[in-house]
Amino acid sequence: MESNKEENGVRLARNRRGFLGLAATATAAMAGVAAAQGTRGAAGFAKAGAAGGVLDVAIIGAGLAGLTAARDLQRAGCESFVVLEARDRVGGRTLNHDLGNGYFSEAGGQWIGPGQTAILDLCRELNVGTFPTWWQGKTTMLAGGARATAESDGGFGTDAKLRHELEELAKLVPCGAPWKSPRAAEFDAMSFGDWLARKKLSPEDQFSWTLGATLTTGATPGKISLLHYLGLINSAGCNYERLEAIKGGAQETRIAGGAQVLSTRMAEGLAGKVRLSSPVLRIENWKSGPAAIHTPGGVIRARSVIVALSPALCHQIAFDPPLPERRREMQRRWPAFAPMRKTAHVYKKAFWREKGLNGWVVQAKGPVLWAYDNSPQDLSFGVINAFVSSAGLPADPKAASVELSRIYAEALGEEALHPVACHDHDWAKADRWSLTCTSPIPPGFLTRFGDVLHPPIGRLIWSGTETADIWATSMDGAVRSGHKAALQALHAVAPKTEQS
Structure with a gap:
């Protein structure tokens, strides 16, 4: 029975994505960051005019x-x-958790990739370094009482024929103005979910496509316009994997310092x-x-x-x-309606890498949409970040941390029960100035x-x-x-x- 669970789960584990997209040269000490960021309040407005x-x-x-x-x-x-x-x-909508000693983990947007030349140029101008997102090793999939692992290739493993069909349709949808597509009315009349339903997908493939859309857009396929989703693919050069993947995709690179x-x-x-x-x-x-x-x-x-x-x-x-x-x-x-909630568990070391695991955890049913290795490049310690569902976790951060640690232990090993620090940022509750990620x-x-x-x-x-x-x-x-x-x-x- 265990081997059957493993076999049934491998495909799910493979069908996973990466995610969810002339300068000052001195870095201010943390005590001076507020002053460097700006003046509080309206004092000095008259002089600014x-x-x-x-x-x-x-x-x-x-x-x-x-x-x-x-x-x-x-x-x-x-x-x-x-x-x-x-x-x-x-x-x-970018926000760093301060992990101490000059290390940070992102509570908001964090990744960049090929084709995103504007932000790469900004990094160079500001003398901000970049480094690769970690994806090497095996991904862990939790489905009911089953646990399965599969080697990651840094991509999705979604059906190539279906990806090609989406990419061909995306050529008809200009990313800057999807509503100008010659088939705008047709594509906007249906959801991405409606389109997928016509393809008679297996439960495994349906799960994979649903999870990818949820992490990318903040909603399940049934709630997003096919026109909108095709515009996003068009923005990535009509290349679905460039939009979604880690290796060669928009999640390929991290920014040093968060x-x-x-x-x-x-x-x-x-x-x-x-x-x-x-x-x-x-x-x-x-x-x-x-x-x-x-x-x-x-x-x-x-x-x-x-x-x-x-x-x-x-x-x-x-x-x-x-x-x-x-x-x-x-x-x-x-x-x-897509505020998102993002967590970070900090460990003394990235112990999962020693086991050949890449730190990715996906639950078929549960609060973890996708957990991933967000450790610093020098591996001074280990970090598991996750996009989580607030509906499936306690609202209290401490209680949520305990539950997530339990899930990580099931996926990665008993060491996950003992984080040295935890961070939890629910954008829905953060402030009224975000509303949605x-x-x-x-x-x-x-x-x-x-x-x-x-x-x-x-x-x-x-x-x-x-x-x-x-x-x-x-x-x-x-x-x-x-x-x-x-x-x-x-x-x-x-x-x-x-x-x-």
């Missing part, structure tokens, strides 16, 4: 998109700007320009300008406004006059609202990874959107004689 107290540009959001835009403005010679951040930190270090270093180079704990409550006169941007600490006036936020967060801001109806409705309906676009949404996602309105310029023309929803997409927004803002505030 140009003549008459009106800035050229105000940027809302100090994540990768907003800080990239600010950095581009500064490098172009524009100093009349400010970055307003609601949180008491920079980084947006992904949040990119935002921290950009903020260091923008000393005095970043204002933390400054949520934007209201924007007035956005049509003709100068726009009046209301925060709890005062009002900022700017000729142009870059809104580097998820559309769902844009909906939390009051606009006077109201935004056009379809833009307003798009923000109200933007999917924000990614955006699982449902059927019917893009063909109805997609065309209002990008175009500036009045003095408002929309940014953030959701607006990227390439690699939307990833960190690379966020950086690209920041570059684009900075160019739009520079054009908007340039004298007319310069524009002619």
Whole structure:
């Protein structure tokens, strides 16, 4: 019976993916990070303004998109700007757990890969190193009372014929504007789940495709538009494995110091320009300008406004006059039901590697969607990170840690029962300034609202990874959107004689 369990589980274990996407050179000591990131509150706004107290540009959001835009403005010679951040930190949906002695584990976005040239360029400019994600060894699959292992090749093992079919369809769906596809109405009328249902998949393959979509988009295939999913594949060069895999894929590379270090270093180079704990409550006169941007600490006036936020967060801001109806409705309906919860278990060493295991754990049924080796490159200690389901774990982090340790022990060995530290970050409970880690676009949404996602309105310029023309929803997409927004803002505030 045990050998049958092993045989039935091997295919499941193989069908697994990797995941879930001119600079300051000195790294601030931890005691000085807050000062390097920015000034808290609204103090100093008047001094930041140009003549008459009106800035050229105000940027809302100090994540990768907003800080990239600010950095581009500064490098172009524009100093009349400010970055307003609601949180008491920079980084947006990237966040590091401090593991001590200069080591970090990511609670949010963390991976980059081939084709993601914008963020790779940013790493080089900021003197931030990268290193390979670990995938070598055997993956462990837990299904009921069965445990199976299979050698990983750094990819998925999903059906090649089905992947090819998806890739061919993706060629018809431009990633920056899926709604412009000649078959947009057809693809947006169905979910990815509907499409898979037509393929009469085995339970094993259905599990694999479902898990991959859930980790990538934040929702099961039945909740995401086929049009949206094809656009993501198109963004990866119409290569499904480039989107999903570790080896050769968008999860191939990690960022030394954790992904949040990119935002921290950009903020260091923008000393005095970043204002933390400054949520934007209201924007007035956005049509003709100068726009009046209301925060709890005062009002900022700017000729142009870059809104580097998820559309769902844009909906939390009051606009006077109201935004056009379809833009307003798009923000109200933007999917924000994929907050995700990510954990980190720290061990004295990566003991699983000594056993030939790669640290990957997948449960057919249970709270662990996918656990993976997130140890530092020098192996000073071992780290198992996981994407977990809040519905299957206690809300209390300590109790959740005990349950996860038990699961890891079943998969990796008894040593897993004794972590030296645990971290648990539930984005749904973190703060009101996140709402969602990614955006699982449902059927019917893009063909109805997609065309209002990008175009500036009045003095408002929309940014953030959701607006990227390439690699939307990833960190690379966020950086690209920041570059684009900075160019739009520079054009908007340039004298007319310069524009002619």
